[in-house]
Amino acid sequence: MRSLDDIREEYEFLEGDERYRLLIELGRELDEMPAALKTDATLVRGCSAQVWVYPTGEADKLHFLADSNAAITKGIVALVISAVQDRPAKEVAEMDIHGVLEPFDLKNQLSSNRTQGVPNMIALVREHAARIAAA
Numbered sequence: 430m431r432s433l434d435d436i437r438e439e440y441e442f443l444e445g446d447e448r449y450r451l452l453i454e455l456g457r458e459l460d461e462m463p464a465a466l467k468t469d470a471t472l473v474r475g476c477s478a479q480v481w482v483y484p485t486g487e488a489d490k491l492h493f494l495a496d497s498n499a500a501i502t503k504g505i506v507a508l509v510i511s512a513v514q515d516r517p518a519k520e521v522a523e524m525d526i527h528g529v530l531e532p533f534d535l536k537n538q539l540s541s542n543r544t545q546g547v548p549n550m551i552a553l554v555r556e557h558a559a560r561i562a563a564a
Contacts, residue, residue, distance in 0.1 A: 430458060430459070430460075430507070430510070430511055430514055431455070431458070431511060432511065433508075433511045433512050433529065436451075436455065436508065436511060437532050437533065439451060440532075440533060441532075448538060449501060449504075451504070452501050452504025452505060452507070452508065453500045453501060453503075453504050454504070455504045455507035455508060455511070456497070456500055456501075456502075456503030456504035456506065456507050457503075458507065459494075459495055459496065459503065459506070459507050459510070460494055461494075462481060462483065462494040462495060462496040463494075466481065466483045466494060467479075467481045467496060468481075471483045473546055473549050473550050473553050474546075474549055475545060475546045475548075475549040476497075476502065476545065476546025476549065476550070477499075477502070477545060477546065478497050478498055478499035478502040478546075479497060479498045479499075480495070480496070480497045480502060480503075480506055480546060480550060481495060481496050481497070482494075482495045482506070482510075482550065482553050482554060482557070483495070484554075484557040484558070484561060486515070487518075487561075488517065488518045488519070488561050488562055488564065489517050489518075490515050490516070490517065491513065491514075491515070491516060491517065491518045491521055491557075491558055491561060492514060492515055493510045493513065493514060493554065493557075495507070495509075495510050502546075505535065505547060505550075506550060508530065508533065508535075509526065509530065509547065509550050509551060509554065510554070512524070512526050512529045512530060513526065513554055513558070517562075518558045518559075518561040518562035519558075519562040520558075521554065521555065521558035521562075522555055522558040522559035522562050524555070526551045526554065526555065527548075527551060530547075535547060
């Protein structure tokens with residue numbers, strides 16, 4: 430997975446539909462999430478599309494698997510995941526993920542339908558990280 434800095438650098442040079450294409454490409458780059466992990470427990474509530482997020486790894490290196498049934502939404506999930514991927518659980522639990530994603534200005538770049546679930550995705554990632562960090 431690309432670093433968030435690399436994605437941001439590319440994103441800044443693009444406009445409109447090119448940014449959508451980048452998000453779709455990011456979604457395709459996500460690690461494969463086995464169908465068995467796409468359960469009610471891993472489903473992110475409040476998204477217009479179905480989104481699943483599952484934490485793996487240990488407290489010192491948290492890794493997330495994620496998927497969506499919609500291409501652009503999957504790219505948004507990939508963007509969120511790239512901010513936290515392979516970081517310590519304690520760091521992810523305390524991270525201002527909204528602030529880290531602010532340069533992408535998703536609210537103004539995408540329809541409200543596509544971004545309505547972003548806070549829930551972030552909350553789920555942080556909750557998973559906090560639970561693992563506390564274990």
